[in-house]
Amino acid sequence: MAGAACSRNSDRSDHGASGGPVAVVASFYPLAYAAERVGGDAVSVTNLTPPGVEPHDLELTADDLEAIARADLVVYVGGGFQPGVEDAVRTESAAAVDALAGVEAPGRDGGSDPHAWLDPDSYASIVDRIAVALSEVRDGVLAPGVSGNAATLEEELAALDEAFRVGLADCSTRVMVTNHAAFAYLAAAYDLEQRAISGVSPGSEPDPARVAELADQARAEGVMTIFTEDLVSPEVAETLADEAGLETATLSPLEGLTEEQAEAGDDYLSLMRQNLEVLRDGLDCA
């Protein structure tokens, strides 16, 4: 594992009491899942983004700020995905790790695209980075368990990667039309081409001309399915699908669990397996 760039408060006395579980604050679901898996029972993970909430540009409460200030470790992603969290980490001088630092972005304009967790291999790099940071908190109290837990999860991610590689090897189309541009890492990993209706953030207003252009392209290229997503209204994607005479299918960008998913016990791995089946069906893969 590479060394972690982990900023620390010079006065650590207010960071987590030394007796109880290590307090980790994760800014949204994939980071919380990784911290829970890697830290095991020895950590208590608080997810700043509640189930059903879309994490882009998350607004923090006073309780969130206090949790960030008190945490043994805050895990977040930089680059403007959740600027409020980045600001709070700075102003609260929190012990924190940017889980995305050092993860290679796909394509030449991937620099500001945070969605690395949607590629199992890039997600393994995030897991590794969180493991390094966790093994250093409280003078290494977690270190003995962390590397084994991380290795187990990384093996599961390698198996997931293999399932995607095999499952998406032979498809009628390699063009995936998506709602917001969350799938660039996944597309790059499996030789697919993402065409997104809106930008890297789902809040950006879709341009009607863009929708018409995508509909034309979709028809010309034999695309059959427009992929919507679970935490964002499918309205625009459904308009596009109607316009082009196409089906819609729902992918999870894994930015958070819906309340139903949380209740059903779904997690990163089960939802990624579902994504694979939705993609195989929508891209007509053998």
Ligand SMILES: [Zn+2]
């Ligand atoms: Zn997103």
